[in-house]
């Protein structure tokens with residue numbers, strides 16, 4: 001039975017991921033997410049039902065547009081696969097609990113802002129405002145900690161990033177600040193600090209390697225949203241275990 005849930009969540013994730021690509025690419029441009037219907041950016045040909053099947057249409061058409069033969073960016077399929085895998089991962093961690101809804105919402109928000117931040121360096125306000133009430137309702141319904149942990153987390157997450165934004169003079173955007181306030185509300189104030197630590201470590205490693213391999217200039221701003229999302233997801237999945245391990249590690253010193 002459980003295996004069927006995994007398969008169901010994976011396919012659901014692929015379909016949602018396909019939709020999140022559209023949301024992440026269109027919302028920052030103030031375009032409608034339903035109009036015009038999906039089309040090839042090169043030849044403008046409207047995509048049919050078969051072209052819209054996540055992952056498979058890309059593989060079946062060997063990564064090319066069926067109408068004009070132009071290469072389709074693998075980024076779409078990556079977004080779909082990531083969402084599918086993360087949906088399954090969340091269920092593996094939470095099981096049949098209210099927390100499952102919160103975990104899936106975190107994945108949804110994270111995929112959308114990753115797409116738009118990588119493409120445009122924008123974390124759209126509309127997307128954040130759309131998700132915020134869902135997180136508030138579900139956190140009040142399914143708290144794992146006293147509710148003030150989450151409220152304080154909102155201000156700690158947003159507050160620290162606001163400080164960083166002021167210090168870095170625009171290196172970090174207000175979109176990052178608001179995003180991290182929301183993540184802080186989801187994780188609570190203890191775990192959000194840990195999420196920031198992980199995000200910084202991964203962000204620095206990637207940033208340094210990009211500079212070393214001359215993929216980016218030293219002064220070129222890098223989108224920080226995807227790292228915040230990654231740090232939050234890792235903490236969401238394994239934060240308790242890592243903090244426990246860390247505490248016992250300190251005790252044995």
Ligand SMILES: [Zn+2]
Pocket residue numbers: 040041042043044045065066067068069070
């Ligand atoms: Zn085309």
